[in-house]
Amino acid sequence: MATDERGPAGDGTPDAARLSELLELTQDAILVREVATSVVTYWNRGAQRLYGWTREQARGRVTHELLATRFPVSREAVDASLVQDGFWEGELIHRRRDGSHVVVASRQAIQRDASGTPQAILEINTDITERKAAEAEHLRLAAEQRARQLAERALDRLARLQRLTGALSQALTPAEVGSLVIEHVVSAFGARGGAVRAVAPGSNGPRGLAARGEALGDNGPAADTAVVPLIVDGRVLGEIVLRFDGGRTLEREDRELLEVLASQCAQALERARLYELAVSAHEDLRRSRDQLAAILGGVAEGVTVQDAQGKLVYANDVAARLCGFESGEALLGATGEEVLRRFSLFDEDGRPLSTEHLPGRQLLRGLEAPELVIQVGDPLTGACRWSIVNSAVVRDAEGQLQLVVNIFRDITERKRQTDVAALLAAASRALSETLDPLAGVQRVADLAVVSVADYCAVDLLGGVGYSAQRVCSIRPGEETRALADALGTGDPVAGEAEAAHLVARLSAPLRARGQTFGTLSLGAVSAGRRLGPAEQTLVEDLAARTALALDNARLYREAHEHAEHQATLNAALRETIAERDRALEDLRQALRTRDEFLASASHDLKNPLASIKATAQLLRRRLDRAETVDVARLMEGLRRLDAIATRAAGLVEELLDLARMQMGRPLDLERAPTDLVALVREIAAEQQQGTERHVLAVEADEPAVVGAWDAGRLARVLTNLVDNALKYSPGGGRVSIAVRRAAGDSGQEWATVDVRDEGMGIPSAELDRIFDRFHRASNVEGRISGTGIGLASARHILESHGGSISVSSQEGMGSVFTVRLPLQAAGVDAEGAST
Amino acid sequence: MGPRVLVVDDDPDMRLAMHEVLIDEGLDVEVAADGREALDRARTRRPALVILDITLPVLDGFTVADELRLRFGLVPILAVTADGRAAYKARRVGAYAYLRKPFELETLVSLVKRGLADP
Numbered sequence: 001m002a003t004d005e006r007g008p009a010g011d012g013t014p015d016a017a018r019l020s021e022l023l024e025l026t027q028d029a030i031l032v033r034e035v036a037t038s039v040v041t042y043w044n045r046g047a048q049r050l051y052g053w054t055r056e057q058a059r060g061r062v063t064h065e066l067l068a069t070r071f072p073v074s075r076e077a078v079d080a081s082l083v084q085d086g087f088w089e090g091e092l093i094h095r096r097r098d099g100s101h102v103v104v105a106s107r108q109a110i111q112r113d114a115s116g117t118p119q120a121i122l123e124i125n126t127d128i129t130e131r132k133a134a135e136a137e138h139l140r141l142a143a144e145q146r147a148r149q150l151a152e153r154a155l156d157r158l159a160r161l162q163r164l165t166g167a168l169s170q171a172l173t174p175a176e177v178g179s180l181v182i183e184h185v186v187s188a189f190g191a192r193g194g195a196v197r198a199v200a201p202g203s204n205g206p207r208g209l210a211a212r213g214e215a216l217g218d219n220g221p222a223a224d225t226a227v228v229p230l231i232v233d234g235r236v237l238g239e240i241v242l243r244f245d246g247g248r249t250l251e252r253e254d255r256e257l258l259e260v261l262a263s264q265c266a267q268a269l270e271r272a273r274l275y276e277l278a279v280s281a282h283e284d285l286r287r288s289r290d291q292l293a294a295i296l297g298g299v300a301e302g303v304t305v306q307d308a309q310g311k312l313v314y315a316n317d318v319a320a321r322l323c324g325f326e327s328g329e330a331l332l333g334a335t336g337e338e339v340l341r342r343f344s345l346f347d348e349d350g351r352p353l354s355t356e357h358l359p360g361r362q363l364l365r366g367l368e369a370p371e372l373v374i375q376v377g378d379p380l381t382g383a384c385r386w387s388i389v390n391s392a393v394v395r396d397a398e399g400q401l402q403l404v405v406n407i408f409r410d411i412t413e414r415k416r417q418t419d420v421a422a423l424l425a426a427a428s429r430a431l432s433e434t435l436d437p438l439a440g441v442q443r444v445a446d447l448a449v450v451s452v453a454d455y456c457a458v459d460l461l462g463g464v465g466y467s468a469q470r471v472c473s474i475r476p477g478e479e480t481r482a483l484a485d486a487l488g489t490g491d492p493v494a495g496e497a498e499a500a501h502l503v504a505r506l507s508a509p510l511r512a513r514g515q516t517f518g519t520l521s522l523g524a525v526s527a528g529r530r531l532g533p534a535e536q537t538l539v540e541d542l543a544a545r546t547a548l549a550l551d552n553a554r555l556y557r558e559a560h561e562h563a564e565h566q567a568t569l570n571a572a573l574r575e576t577i578a579e580r581d582r583a584l585e586d587l588r589q590a591l592r593t594r595d596e597f598l599a600s601a602s603h604d605l606k607n608p609l610a611s612i613k614a615t616a617q618l619l620r621r622r623l624d625r626a627e628t629v630d631v632a633r634l635m636e637g638l639r640r641l642d643a644i645a646t647r648a649a650g651l652v653e654e655l656l657d658l659a660r661m662q663m664g665r666p667l668d669l670e671r672a673p674t675d676l677v678a679l680v681r682e683i684a685a686e687q688q689q690g691t692e693r694h695v696l697a698v699e700a701d702e703p704a705v706v707g708a709w710d711a712g713r714l715a716r717v718l719t720n721l722v723d724n725a726l727k728y729s730p731g732g733g734r735v736s737i738a739v740r741r742a743a744g745d746s747g748q749e750w751a752t753v754d755v756r757d758e759g760m761g762i763p764s765a766e767l768d769r770i771f772d773r774f775h776r777a778s779n780v781e782g783r784i785s786g787t788g789i790g791l792a793s794a795r796h797i798l799e800s801h802g803g804s805i806s807v808s809s810q811e812g813m814g815s816v817f818t819v820r821l822p823l824q825a826a827g828v829d830a831e832g833a834s835t
Numbered sequence: 836m837g838p839r840v841l842v843v844d845d846d847p848d849m850r851l852a853m854h855e856v857l858i859d860e861g862l863d864v865e866v867a868a869d870g871r872e873a874l875d876r877a878r879t880r881r882p883a884l885v886i887l888d889i890t891l892p893v894l895d896g897f898t899v900a901d902e903l904r905l906r907f908g909l910v911p912i913l914a915v916t917a918d919g920r921a922a923y924k925a926r927r928v929g930a931y932a933y934l935r936k937p938f939e940l941e942t943l944v945s946l947v948k949r950g951l952a953d954p
Contacts, residue, residue: 599918603890606917607846610936614852617940621856644848690847690868727892730871 029125031063035110035118038063050104050127052097063123068095078108082121086110091128100565103132133562136555139513143552147432147545160188164261168268169371169390174198177272178209181240181265186212189254191242196230198238198269209238226250228258230266233300237269260417271407274303275392302387302408308401310364319408322376322387346375346384359391360406373411386415419451420538428545437553438471444546445473448522452538453531454480455502455523458546464515465554479525498523504531508543512551520546601655608648615641654716658793667713667800674711675704676751676821677739680718684737687722693732696722700739705751707823713797714821717805720790721755721817729759729814741823749823750803754816761811770807771795794819837862838883838951843873843899844915845891849936853886856940857947870894874902881907884950886943889916889924900928911950913943 023030029047033040043058051058051067058066064075070093071078081088088108093101104125111119164184171177178196186194195211224245230238240262250258302319306312312332320331324342331339345353355361359369369391375384387408394403430443441458448456454475462468474484483501498505502523510517520543524531619637623629657667677700684696718737725735738754762770771791791805798805802822809815840862844850850866857864865882867873870891877885885903889896896914903910914921914930915938925933932946 603918606936607849610917610938611846611848611852613937614849614856614940618852618856621859621940625859640848640851693871 027126029104029123029127031058031123031125032111032120033063033123034120038121040066041120047125050096050102050125051094069093082108082110083118086112091132092125094125101129102127103129129562130566133559137559140552140555140559143548144432147428147548147552160184160257160261165264166371168264169388171268172272172275172392174209174269174272174276177265177268181261181268182210182212185240185242185258185261189242189250189258190244191226192245194240194242196238196240196265198230199236226255226258228262230262230269232263232266232270237266240265263414267409270299271301271390271409274299274301274407275405300410302406302410304360304406304408306360306364306404306406308364308403310361310404313403319406322385322408322410324378344377346377348373348375350375358406359389360404363391363393363404364401384412385410386412416452423447423451423538424541424545427542431545431549435553437550438466438469440549440553441471441546442473444542445471448542449473449475452535453522454525455483455498455521457498457521457523458510458518459521460510460518460550461516464517465557466517466550483523483525501525506531506536506539508536508540510543510547510550512544512547515547515551517547517550519543604651605648605655608644608651611644612641612648615644650712650716653712654793657713657796661793661796667710667797669710669800670712671708671710673706674709674714675706676709676714676753677702677704679711679715680737680739680753683715683718683722687719687726691726691732694726694729695734697734697736698739699736702739702741705739705741705823707751707821709801709821710797714801717794717797717819718753718755720794721753721819724790724817725755725757725759725815729757731759733758742820751821751823753819753821755819756814756816758814761813761815762807762809763811764809767807767809771805839863839865839880840947840951841865841867841873841876841882841885843867843870843885843891843896844888845869846888849888852940853943856944860944860947862947870896870899873899874906877903877907882910884911884913884947886913886915886947887928887930889914889928890918896924896928900930904929913946913950 024045026044026046029050030042030044031040031047032042040058040061040063043053043055047058048054053061053066063069064071069075072090072092078088078090086109088106090106092104092106094104095101105128106126107124109122111122113119164181167180167184168177171180178198182194182196185191193212196209198207198209224243226242226244228240228242229236230240240258242258299316300318302322303314303316304312304319305314315328315331317327320326320328322343323331323339325331325334334342340355345355347353347357353374357372358374359372362369372389374387374389376387377384388411389406389408391404391406393401394405396402426447427444430447431437431440434440434443445456445458455472457470457472459470460466460468472487474480474487483498486501487498498521502525504524505521506523507519507521509519520539522531522535522539615637619634622633622637660667677698680700681698684698688694688696722735722737729735734757736754736756738752738756740752740754742750742752744750771794795805798819798821804820806818806820807815808818837860840857842850842853842857842864843866844853845868847868850868854864854866865876865880867876871894873885873887873891874894876882887896887899891899894902896916900912903912912928912930914925914928914933915936916924916933917936921933921935931950934943934946
């Protein structure tokens with residue numbers, strides 16, 4: 001169709017033609033497609049280079065089908081934007097003809113005719129694959145670094161928390177607590193100075209417990225000051241004040257850590273207050289038991305008091321509830337065995353623990369008693385609460401042990417937070433450490449079921465670098481067996497199995513850099529495991545980290561694949577260049593040898609011409625001088641002229657044969673009955689005339705060996721072989737020529753001629769190549785004149801006859817060339833041959 | 836008999852033509868078909884002048900020229916060659932003149948006479 005030949009400018013005017021030409025020259029892929037159908041109507045050379053489809057292949061195809069276009073949102077969105085703005089710009093992924101993908105920056109515009117009706121859409125696509133790969137690599141590295149930093153920070157926070165918690169457990173007075181905390185936070189947050197202040201009951205303002213660095217004024221919070229309240233169970237006990245240099249403020253994460261530390265500090269202060277209370281009440285314990293109970297009954301901690309014999313003399317209601325009793329009175333009234341039946345005790349790692357190991361009992365026996373983390377399990381529900389137990393001794397004026405005060409603080413929530421932080425840190429590490437993103441995801445699921453959930457599932461949607469699949473982990477044990485069995489039956493029922501066995505389930509999308517990979521879910525099979533708002537945050541956090549790791553791995557893989565593709569292309573290119581270099585070198589060699597051949601051939605042709613000229617001039621001189629014409633001498637001269645002319649014609653024939661051979665054309669053989677024995681004798685006699693140093697001997701089994709051969713060309717082959725034998729035995733010697741008749745396979749009879757010399761021979765490494773055109777053996781090159789075409793020509797002539805030529809030689813000992821000719825040539829009737 | 840001239844050429848017809856035209860000029864002419872034969876002939880009797888084809892089998896013209904000068908000192912050489920770069924080759928063999936094949940016999944005769952007259 002004529003319209004198809006027009007360029008994008010459309011009307012075929014000279015300007016349009018020039019524009020069209022320009023578009024052909026640009027590196028970018030330029031194409032024009034119809035508005036309604038997206039059918040390609042123009043396709044420049046750049047497009048052919050970029051996509052691999054020629055203009056003819058592309059024309060008439062639907063663009064997004066031909067290129068399997070991947071749109072950022074959808075094709076409809078691009079078209080809508082084109083219709084509305086007349087223009088669209090963005091990135092697309094196209095598939096090349098070879099199946100590889102290319103990222104292009106695409107600019108598209110609608111072309112309208114004079115009346116404003118959309119005519120076509122012009123697309124200019126620039127290959128940005130390499131740039132995108134570099135960007136992806138950069139993003140990946142940045143994200144990886146960020147993930148590592150996150151993980152390191154989380155671990156660092158944990159370590160700080162643990163250090164301070166350990167130290168605080170030893171502090172018995174508010175002042176000790178204050179100085180420990182302030183020392184820790186001032187250095188940890190790089191503050192100029194700071195203070196811990198406590199609010200004394202009944203006073204107007206806080207009093208300083210401890211201060212460090214620059215003394216803080218009473219001017220209240222300033223821009224460079226951070227104030228964190230110390231709160232226990234909703235009561236404000238005091239505050240931590242930190243002052244920084246140059247108006248520096250705390251980052252979100254630092255502030256969070258400071259708040260956790262403040263909560264620890266507040267709890268330690270509260271505990272210290274309880275000790276003080278217990279000690280001060282000691283003197284009049286019996287008198288004011290009710291007063292003590294009134295004070296201790298209101299605190300959040302469990303408090304028990306033992307006498308010097310270990311007998312429980314006081315327990316508040318919180319302590320009682322921890323052991324499974326309704327009130328302190330009920331606990332105090334129960335027998336020891338009864339108490340032990342009400343609860344079970346485990347250490348931090350979940351191993352059963354004897355009450356003998358509790359710090360109070362240790363102190364009673366005069367041993368050291370550090371803070372202890374315990375789990376107290378309700379034998380009925382199986383639910384465990386975590387507590388920290390601190391115990392302290394109260395002595396009388398003589399130093400005699402009077403009482404032991406035990407304080408149980410419920411840390412179940414705090415433990416859970418720590419577990420969550422540890423889980424996030426471990427998950428980040430697992431995701432960043434493995435090269436296989438799915439193995440990392442599996443590891444995250446395994447970690448989640450160890451500490452926070454009974455069940456964790458990651459469902460990938462597929463299509464964004466990963467196939468649709470489910471990675472899940474289930475906490476082993478009796479409780480989860482039914483769920484594991486149900487899930488084990490296959491994916492289609494996963495939703496039903498979850499619905500049937502999970503009592504709670506939380507999910508968050510796996511989203512990173514605008515891509516959604518799927519969802520991450522946590523589930524619980526029993527009511528004892530809480531999944532609340534804290535876990536919702538955890539799920540989202542885990543999902544964000546997992547998605548980031550998946551996206552990083554995808555980008556990395558794509559960048560890697562791109563690099564590999566480039567490497568393959570480069571290797572192919574290098575190979576092509578090497579091939580071209582080899583071909584070029586072959587060509588140079590061929591040209592060199594051809595030049596040598598031409599020089600040699602012109603020399604060979606000039607010689608007979610020179611002889612003809614000289615002989616003719618000689619005859620004329622003689623005719624000029626002599627009064628009478630000597631007819632005999634004249635006849636002799638004319639005969640010589642004739643012979644030289646014949647020789648020259650033979651030479652021309654030979655050169656023509658060579659030209660045919662070079663063009664790969666067969667010889668036009670002039671077959672006629674030829675006696676090989678007679679031919680050989682003739683040649684030997686002729687060659688013998690030219691040498692006195694050599695002896696030429698002809699051996700023949702039969703008086704005649706006759707075949708249908710081209711006598712002229714065979715004479716040339718044999719003359720050449722004998723000539724070589726003479727030329728390459730410069731020291732003289734015997735040259736024998738043997739003619740034989742030999743029977744071959746399937747009744748075929750052969751004539752053979754061996755030409756044997758005692759000359760310099762041919763190096764064995766070169767035997768294979770001496771029949772190649774222009775090849776000359778290394779031991780004669782430059783020493784003995786020759787064109788290097790005689791043997792190649794001989795082979796050509798013999799093979800045209802259906803025969804062959806071969807050689808055996810030993811350097812320094814001589815060579816034997818063997819010619820084989822079929823006695824009944826294929827295609828030649830026997831009658832013609834025997835005539 | 837005139838001065839002795841040695842004609843060295845591997846083409847028998849060329850050899851014969853040069854031989855006969857120089858005999859007609861009254862010179863003592865000897866012929867050789869290759870380099871080795873040329874040296875053998877020269878050894879037997881010193882030539883007054885050598886007509887030397889450069890492209891020869893067995894021993895080429897350059898070797899023959901070197902050998903001749905080594906043995907007999909300055910022998911005038913008239914170089915003959917069929918291929919290109921004749922002037923260069925003639926200089927290399929130390930010839931007093933050269934002829935490019937095919938050539939006029941008259942030129943050959945006059946160059947030989949000049950070579951014999953002005954050694």
